[in-house]
Amino acid sequence: MTTDHSLAAQALTLAYGERAVIEDLDLVVPPGRITAIVGANASGKSTLLRSMSRLLPPRRGQVVLDGRSVHRLPAKELARTLGLLPQSPIAPEGITVADLVGRGRHPHQGMFSRWSRDDDAAVAAALEATSTTTLADRAVDELSGGQRQRVWIAMALAQQTDLLLLDEPTTFLDVSHQIEVLDLLTDLNRTRGTTIVMVLHDLNMAARYADHLVALAGGRVHSAGDPADVLTQECVRAVFGLESRVVVDPTSDKPLMLPIGRHHMAAPAGALGERT
Amino acid sequence: MTAGLLPSPAVVDAVAQGRLHRASRRRWVVLVLAALVVVAFAASLMIGRTSYPPLDVLRVVLGEDVPGASFTVGRLRLPRAVLAVVAGLSFGLAGVTFQTMLRNPLASPDVIGITSGASAAAAFAIVFLGWDGTAVSVTAIVAALGIALLVYALAFKDGVAGTRLILIGIGVAAMSRSLTSYVLSRAGAWDFAEALRWLTGSLNGTSWDATVPALLALLVLAPVLLAQGRQLSALLLGDDTASALGVRVERTRVLAIVAAVGLLAFATAACGPIAFVSFLAGPIAARVVGPHGSLLVPAALVGALLVLVADLVGQFALGTRFPVGVVTGVLGAPYLLFLIVRTHRAGGSL
Numbered sequence: 107m108t109t110d111h112s113l114a115a116q117a118l119t120l121a122y123g124e125r126a127v128i129e130d131l132d133l134v135v136p137p138g139r140i141t142a143i144v145g146a147n148a149s150g151k152s153t154l155l156r157s158m159s160r161l162l163p164p165r166r167g168q169v170v171l172d173g174r175s176v177h178r179l180p181a182k183e184l185a186r187t188l189g190l191l192p193q194s195p196i197a198p199e200g201i202t203v204a205d206l207v208g209r210g211r212h213p214h215q216g217m218f219s220r221w222s223r224d225d226d227a228a229v230a231a232a233l234e235a236t237s238t239t240t241l242a243d244r245a246v247d248e249l250s251g252g253q254r255q256r257v258w259i260a261m262a263l264a265q266q267t268d269l270l271l272l273d274e275p276t277t278f279l280d281v282s283h284q285i286e287v288l289d290l291l292t293d294l295n296r297t298r299g300t301t302i303v304m305v306l307h308d309l310n311m312a313a314r315y316a317d318h319l320v321a322l323a324g325g326r327v328h329s330a331g332d333p334a335d336v337l338t339q340e341c342v343r344a345v346f347g348l349e350s351r352v353v354v355d356p357t358s359d360k361p362l363m364l365p366i367g368r369h370h371m372a373a374p375a376g377a378l379g380e381r382t
Numbered sequence: 383m384t385a386g387l388l389p390s391p392a393v394v395d396a397v398a399q400g401r402l403h404r405a406s407r408r409r410w411v412v413l414v415l416a417a418l419v420v421v422a423f424a425a426s427l428m429i430g431r432t433s434y435p436p437l438d439v440l441r442v443v444l445g446e447d448v449p450g451a452s453f454t455v456g457r458l459r460l461p462r463a464v465l466a467v468v469a470g471l472s473f474g475l476a477g478v479t480f481q482t483m484l485r486n487p488l489a490s491p492d493v494i495g496i497t498s499g500a501s502a503a504a505a506f507a508i509v510f511l512g513w514d515g516t517a518v519s520v521t522a523i524v525a526a527l528g529i530a531l532l533v534y535a536l537a538f539k540d541g542v543a544g545t546r547l548i549l550i551g552i553g554v555a556a557m558s559r560s561l562t563s564y565v566l567s568r569a570g571a572w573d574f575a576e577a578l579r580w581l582t583g584s585l586n587g588t589s590w591d592a593t594v595p596a597l598l599a600l601l602v603l604a605p606v607l608l609a610q611g612r613q614l615s616a617l618l619l620g621d622d623t624a625s626a627l628g629v630r631v632e633r634t635r636v637l638a639i640v641a642a643v644g645l646l647a648f649a650t651a652a653c654g655p656i657a658f659v660s661f662l663a664g665p666i667a668a669r670v671v672g673p674h675g676s677l678l679v680p681a682a683l684v685g686a687l688l689v690l691v692a693d694l695v696g697q698f699a700l701g702t703r704f705p706v707g708v709v710t711g712v713l714g715a716p717y718l719l720f721l722i723v724r725t726h727r728a729g730g731s732l
Contacts, residue, residue: 161625185628192622196485198615200673204400212616213628226398230389239393243400265627 117167142312145322159190185213189267210264232263252283415683422690474685476642477660494551498558499529523647582707583656599648611676658714
């Protein structure tokens with residue numbers, strides 16, 4: 107099962123006040139794949155994601171979903187196709203997991219329509235997919251960081267959108283929880299064909315999990331494509347201003363970036379089978 | 383099909399059961415609250431210097447002429463009790479709307495100056511301009527909207543942060559109250575009890591002339607707010623998440639602010655800023671209903687119950703007759719302190 111929704115930014119310029127953050131940017135999100143957006147701090151990656159989910163109106167250009175500008179689509183119609191998990195979502199005090207996940211059904215319910223069996227099924231499926239079934243009656247504020255992040259993803263899943271945008275879904279998580287969340291998103295993509303677009307700050311995680319890697323620098327796309335082609339020493343230098351080696355990760359066969367700091371530059375060139 | 387596409391029926395049933403359980407608790411709480419409001423309303427019609435049996439009261443309410451009771455109940459107690467319910471519902475609804483929208487129990491309109499602004503304007507219109515009736519209500523609503531805009535504008539800096547808004551609102555509330563005091567000090571002919579109406583809120587001497595505009599405002603504006611109930615609860619998840627769920631955040635906010643400010647202003651023009659009802663209704667409702675679904679209806683009922691009971695207590699339980707706002711103030715002030723102490727203990731800011 108794959109979805110064939112097309113999502114693209116066209117000549118997009120985004121600004122806060124006078125300061126342009128994204129300038130004249132073009133980006134096509136490959137349907138049914140996992141796209142990761144990387145870039146230095148303040149490179150505009152979160153801003154871009156916010157605009158793609160219509161939280162930020164463009165100064166110029168547009169974000170197009172299936173041929174229509176997202177900023178002109180009815181709010182609920184958009185929310186049935188495209189979901190967003192913001193960087194730091196807020197859980198109301200004392201809310202239980204099942205109730206929070208149920209909030210994901212909002213775009214599927216009209217003003218007077220009652221909660222249906224479909225809604226229950228969607229919530230149950232979201233709980234099962236994220237292994238949070240046993241947490242259903244717990245209060246969200248009592249959960250660990252990793253559990254909480256799974257619950258938020260469950261809420262986004264209950265929304266049953268074919269496209270899911272996530273802003274740094276692994277921030278504040280330790281490495282095992284990071285892997286857990288990224289594995290979960292990969293499962294989702296492989297079993298349901300959900301198109302995933304995520305902003306990640308960890309370049310190596312991005313290269314490992316993305317089918318399509320987008321590197322932002324100076325408000326523009328520096329390079330985009332297969333991680334093996336995008337993640338190069340030249341790219342790391344241009345995007346992060348950092349010297350590095352890029353080797354092949356023996357566990358995933360994906361590129362792995364090893365930063366070179368002023369105190370660590372000992373390994374002889376070529377010894378690690380680098381890509382330049 | 384893979385796991386995760388089709389949920390197991392047992393989990394679906396568990397989800398459905400949990401939801402029905404929450405819904406039924408909520409229904410019960412709302413029913414009990416509504417019943418308590420009816421009881422308190424009946425009690426305020428029956429109890430007084432002369433008490434009347436339920437049957438006499440019922441006959442008066444149905445329009446029959448009962449010697450003695452017709453005047454006392456029909457002319458004195460009925461408008462007062464109706465206004466208590468209307469004002470309680472209005473303050474409760476408006477309070478929980480602001481608290482939900484700004485995600486902070488301290489952000490209720492009586493803490494951030496909107497109610498006291500309406501009160502100052504109403505007192506000013508009556509004392510200095512000699513206005514009454516609708517003109518006073520309109521002045522109150524214009525002032526309340528103006529104060530809401532002023533607080534919002536002063537707090538605006540790259541979006542509105544809750545803490546800044548609350549602190550600015552507390553300042554604006556202090557200014558409004560000092561303006562009210564000034565106006566009252568210039569009104570020589572007024573008695574002290576009448577002055578208290580504009581300082582703490584009072585139902586003494588309520589007539590139908592004061593009650594009817596507030597009742598009409600409630601009938602028009604409450605449905606507007608209730609229609610936004612689900613959107614408002616979604617705002618508790620943060621603007622970004624709410625928007626991602628298909629809520630039109632700005633539209634919801636504007637509708638809610640206008641409706642809530644209107645409710646407050648009309649109620650305040652009738653009975654003054656009954657202290658802390660807006661502030662208390664939402665948190666009490668949240669405590670009894672639990673954190674599920676919209677708090678609008680439970681908070682409105684709690685508001686009505688607070689005003690009715692506080693008015694009964696103020697009139698009959700304390701020896702001297704106190705205005706209703708003195709009693710609610712005694713309840714509200716410790717809770718305000720408790721909230722501030724708790725947030726500081728938790729290491730948070732306001």
